[in-house]
Amino acid sequence: MTMARFLLRRLALFILALVAVSVLVFAALRILPGDVASVMAGLNAPPERVTALRQRLGLDRSYPRQYLDWANGLMHGDLGRSLLTDRPVAAQVGERAQVTFPLILCGLAIALVLGIPLGCASALARSPRMQAFSHMAAIVGGAVPALWSGLLFIMLFSKGAGLIGLLPSQGFPVQGWDQPGQALQSLLLPALSTGIIVGAGIMRYTRSLLGDMLSSGYVDMGMACGMTRTQAALRIGLRVASPQLVSVVGLTMAEMITGVMVSENLFALPGLGSMLIADVGNRDLLAVQSELLLLAAFFLLLGLLVDIVHRLIDPRLRDGTRREVAA
Amino acid sequence: MRPDEPGVHAPGSATEAGRGHDRPGPRAGADDRPGPSTDPTLNEAYRPMSSRGNSLPWKLLSLTLALALVVSLWTGHRGGQTDRTQGGLAGSISIGLKLPPGNLDIRNQSGTALDQLLIGNVYEGLVARDSDNKVIPGLAKDWEVSADGLEYTFHLNRGMRFSNGHPLDAADVVWSLRELMDRHYQGSEMLRNYRSIDQVGATTVRLRLTRPYQHLLWELSGRAGLVFDHRASYDMKTQAQGSGPYLVETFRPNDSVILKADPHYWGPRKAKTGTIRIRYLADDNAAVNALRSGDVQVLAPITANLAGPFRSDPSFHVQAGDDTDKFVLAMNGKGGATSDIRVRQAIRYAIDHKQLIASRGGADKALGGPIPPLDPGYEDLTGLFPHDPGRARRLLAQAGYGPGRPLRLRLTYANTYGAELGDQLRSQLKAVGIDLDIRMVEFSVWLQDVHANKDYDLSLVDHGESHDFYQWATPTYYYNYDSAKVRQLYDQAMDTVSRERSRDLLAKAARQVSEDAAADWLFNYRITTAWHQGLEGFPVNLNQSLLPLADLTYRKA
Numbered sequence: 001m002t003m004a005r006f007l008l009r010r011l012a013l014f015i016l017a018l019v020a021v022s023v024l025v026f027a028a029l030r031i032l033p034g035d036v037a038s039v040m041a042g043l044n045a046p047p048e049r050v051t052a053l054r055q056r057l058g059l060d061r062s063y064p065r066q067y068l069d070w071a072n073g074l075m076h077g078d079l080g081r082s083l084l085t086d087r088p089v090a091a092q093v094g095e096r097a098q099v100t101f102p103l104i105l106c107g108l109a110i111a112l113v114l115g116i117p118l119g120c121a122s123a124l125a126r127s128p129r130m131q132a133f134s135h136m137a138a139i140v141g142g143a144v145p146a147l148w149s150g151l152l153f154i155m156l157f158s159k160g161a162g163l164i165g166l167l168p169s170q171g172f173p174v175q176g177w178d179q180p181g182q183a184l185q186s187l188l189l190p191a192l193s194t195g196i197i198v199g200a201g202i203m204r205y206t207r208s209l210l211g212d213m214l215s216s217g218y219v220d221m222g223m224a225c226g227m228t229r230t231q232a233a234l235r236i237g238l239r240v241a242s243p244q245l246v247s248v249v250g251l252t253m254a255e256m257i258t259g260v261m262v263s264e265n266l267f268a269l270p271g272l273g274s275m276l277i278a279d280v281g282n283r284d285l286l287a288v289q290s291e292l293l294l295l296a297a298f299f300l301l302l303g304l305l306v307d308i309v310h311r312l313i314d315p316r317l318r319d320g321t322r323r324e325v326a327a
Numbered sequence: 328m329r330p331d332e333p334g335v336h337a338p339g340s341a342t343e344a345g346r347g348h349d350r351p352g353p354r355a356g357a358d359d360r361p362g363p364s365t366d367p368t369l370n371e372a373y374r375p376m377s378s379r380g381n382s383l384p385w386k387l388l389s390l391t392l393a394l395a396l397v398v399s400l401w402t403g404h405r406g407g408q409t410d411r412t413q414g415g416l417a418g419s420i421s422i423g424l425k426l427p428p429g430n431l432d433i434r435n436q437s438g439t440a441l442d443q444l445l446i447g448n449v450y451e452g453l454v455a456r457d458s459d460n461k462v463i464p465g466l467a468k469d470w471e472v473s474a475d476g477l478e479y480t481f482h483l484n485r486g487m488r489f490s491n492g493h494p495l496d497a498a499d500v501v502w503s504l505r506e507l508m509d510r511h512y513q514g515s516e517m518l519r520n521y522r523s524i525d526q527v528g529a530t531t532v533r534l535r536l537t538r539p540y541q542h543l544l545w546e547l548s549g550r551a552g553l554v555f556d557h558r559a560s561y562d563m564k565t566q567a568q569g570s571g572p573y574l575v576e577t578f579r580p581n582d583s584v585i586l587k588a589d590p591h592y593w594g595p596r597k598a599k600t601g602t603i604r605i606r607y608l609a610d611d612n613a614a615v616n617a618l619r620s621g622d623v624q625v626l627a628p629i630t631a632n633l634a635g636p637f638r639s640d641p642s643f644h645v646q647a648g649d650d651t652d653k654f655v656l657a658m659n660g661k662g663g664a665t666s667d668i669r670v671r672q673a674i675r676y677a678i679d680h681k682q683l684i685a686s687r688g689g690a691d692k693a694l695g696g697p698i699p700p701l702d703p704g705y706e707d708l709t710g711l712f713p714h715d716p717g718r719a720r721r722l723l724a725q726a727g728y729g730p731g732r733p734l735r736l737r738l739t740y741a742n743t744y745g746a747e748l749g750d751q752l753r754s755q756l757k758a759v760g761i762d763l764d765i766r767m768v769e770f771s772v773w774l775q776d777v778h779a780n781k782d783y784d785l786s787l788v789d790h791g792e793s794h795d796f797y798q799w800a801t802p803t804y805y806y807n808y809d810s811a812k813v814r815q816l817y818d819q820a821m822d823t824v825s826r827e828r829s830r831d832l833l834a835k836a837a838r839q840v841s842e843d844a845a846a847d848w849l850f851n852y853r854i855t856t857a858w859h860q861g862l863e864g865f866p867v868n869l870n871q872s873l874l875p876l877a878d879l880t881y882r883k884a
């Protein structure tokens with residue numbers, strides 16, 4: 001009952017936010033100088049051709065009209081067609097998302113596999129060596145720009161250019177995921193180069209969350225029941241900290257959508273980043289505004305998902321009250 | 328009721344938690360390691376003898392690394408060349424280019440990326456051009472020009488067909504040219520003095536002009552002369568159906584194109600390689616990595632500075648080709664300070680072209696005027712404005728600028744050309760007392776501010792087109808350059824039927840433009856191409872606007 005109410009309220013907010021985003025995106029893009037007709041017409045075009053193109057592309061309509069036409073399409077599930085390529089924006093985004101989302105997921109998986117155990121180890125560490133190592137790892141990992149780590153990986157592991165030629169350093173197979181082995185290979189280095197950086201962040205969060213837990217009484221309680229400190233921290237502390245960790249992972253994932261653009265560029269991957277840059281550069285505004293709206297919807301959905309997961313894993317929130325927290 | 332619900336649940340969850348606590352109890356008791364105390368103060372003082380208690384994270388870490396290594400080794404082994412070879416020749420070749428086309432609509436979309444990809448490969452023109460920029464037969468096997476230069480009669484090849492099976496005949500040629508002119512497609516503005524085109528026989532067409540036009544044939548070798556199938560209907564932005572040796576199999580905007588040889592190609596330039604993958608590599612370093620790792624067999628262009636290691640590597644071949652790209656530093660003829668010829672001349676004297684070229688790797692050529700060596704009317708004009716900072720300063724002083732009144736100019740250019748060029752110009756002009764305020768913008772912004780609104784002092788663009796001198800004879804063009812003498816010379820050069828006389832007139836006009844310091848031509852950009860040994864038939868000249876791939880082959884060493 002409360003869950004349904006919660007979902008309904010969040011859904012209403014979600015739609016409201018999307019409408020606001022659509023207006024913002026539409027208006028912001030109209031401030032940009034330049035238009036797709038002059039880009040298409042090029043350097044030697046007589047002004048008449050630019051005018052004719054503008055007319056054909058519907059750029060001579062008033063802004064409110066353009067917005068309404070776009071919104072009308074959106075309501076029917078039609079994101080519109082790119083003015084430049086004449087392909088449906090949805091298909092265009094789908095094609096590019098096949099590169100970006102696996103990349104984000106691989107990067108995130110690497111980040112979690114590295115970050116959470118190391119974070120726990122770091123919080124629980126007592127040997128000065130382990131502490132020093134984990135501090136170093138967090139600082140170095142967090143300070144390295146993705147561009148640099150990417151170049152390092154290319155120099156170390158790329159086929160042809162690297163010390164140990166293992167993996168392709170750039171590009172995505174033209175056949176895409178029809179060749180899963182090659183597709184995965186081409187994502188490994190970029191995923192690693194972003195994964196270790198994001199992992200360092202997650203490691204720091206895990207360490208400080210678990211550190212708080214260690215002094216919070218939950219762990220003492222566990223130890224009073226006969227657990228070792230490590231067991232109490234991992235079984236109780238980590239569980240209590242998990243909602244916050246989920247928020248952090250959700251936020252991290254949202255950040256990675258823009259974060260992986262650097263890696264996409266360095267490794268010449270045809271992902272969402274290069275598509276957005278090209279479309280903005282060409283002033284293919286219809287495509288850009290739909291793409292940005294999709295991304296915004298994705299961010300909002302991610303937030304919604306994080307909230308739902310919170311409720312599922314945290315019994316204190318499940319029934320809509322937080323009164324036991326104080327107790 | 329609702330307020331009670333949490334109350335009902337709360338004890339339940341508390342007992343759950345309690346049970347959770349209970350469970351590990353016995354196991355913890357069974358653990359024979361010396362456990363830490365339950366007293367936090369004792370815990371603080373406790374230091375284990377070894378880090379054995381924390382070995383779990385280390386194990387996890389090493390396991391992860393080992394797993395990563397195994398995965399990468401496994402996937403690394405599974406990769407590799409998938410090219411099937413036929414008689415030693417590779418069945419497919421990958422080539423790396425730089426500027427990607429956003430769509431395939433060659434009639435509406437500007438930019439040389441489409442010329443490069445489609446002309447001669449997928450679409451064919453009435454006539455074609457060779458690697459020296461000279462007109463050669465295309466769909467027309469020969470032609471006659473009337474003595475007054477007003478009538479061109481083209482005789483077409485027989486048995487021509489489009490890739491969809493439709494025959495290609497005089498009707499298609501006539502339809503294509505009429506559509507071009509009626510609908511103002513790209514290239515129509517280049518057909519000066521066009522009057523009509525008519526079908527004379529099944530394989531003969533006649534093009535009439537109102538006045539002679541010296542560059543007509545050359546223009547017909549570009550977009551203006553392309554012949555499309557008048558019976559076909561397809562989405563030109565995503566597909567291309569022509570009569571050339573290749574079909575477009577896959578097109579991914581701004582990313583890649585796959586060309587497949589047309590098995591039913593009609594003509595003499597049958598494709599020698601079955602599949603050609605074209606990848607557009609925007610990032611120079613990624614492009615070089617692709618070449619080195621063999622992901623692409625040829626890369627054009629390769630930045631001259633990054634080509635060094637390939638030159639000394641015997642498994643690669645590196646060569647710079649001639650091209651018509653002119654890096655034009657335009658000076659607004661109606662701008663505040665730049666309307667003064669002394670200022671413009673001072674800028675030209677202040678620029679050290681040798682230094683610019685050397686810093687880019689040395690492949691480019693100095694160019695003193697608007698016509699590059701591959702175009703008719705070329706003359707070496709580099710002597711007109713030698714590097715002479717003293718003279719530049721004197722000219723500026725005459726124009727009223729000096730230490731008391733420094734000259735500040737704004738240089739607007741597209742960010743695709745990189746920051747280096749602008750920085751070099753700033754330091755060179757600084758030496759003669761000109762402050763350059765550099766504004767790097769997106770190409771679309773440049774198009775609006777500079778090209779359309781002419782709101783600029785200095786602008787920098789690579790004008791890649793060939794035969795584009797008309798820009799200097801068009802006062803409305805963004806240069807804001809208007810010289811009656813140049814216009815007259817250009818018109819005469821186009822009107823004459825004598826090629827030699829036309830060339831002389833163009834040379835005269837070009838010298839005038841250069842003397843007027845309407846712009847500075849920083850250099851003639853020469854494309855450097857690098858390829859793996861064993862690759863043959865890749866054009867080196869003009870390959871950013873004309874890239875016939877039919878003869879391309881690759882034999883792996």
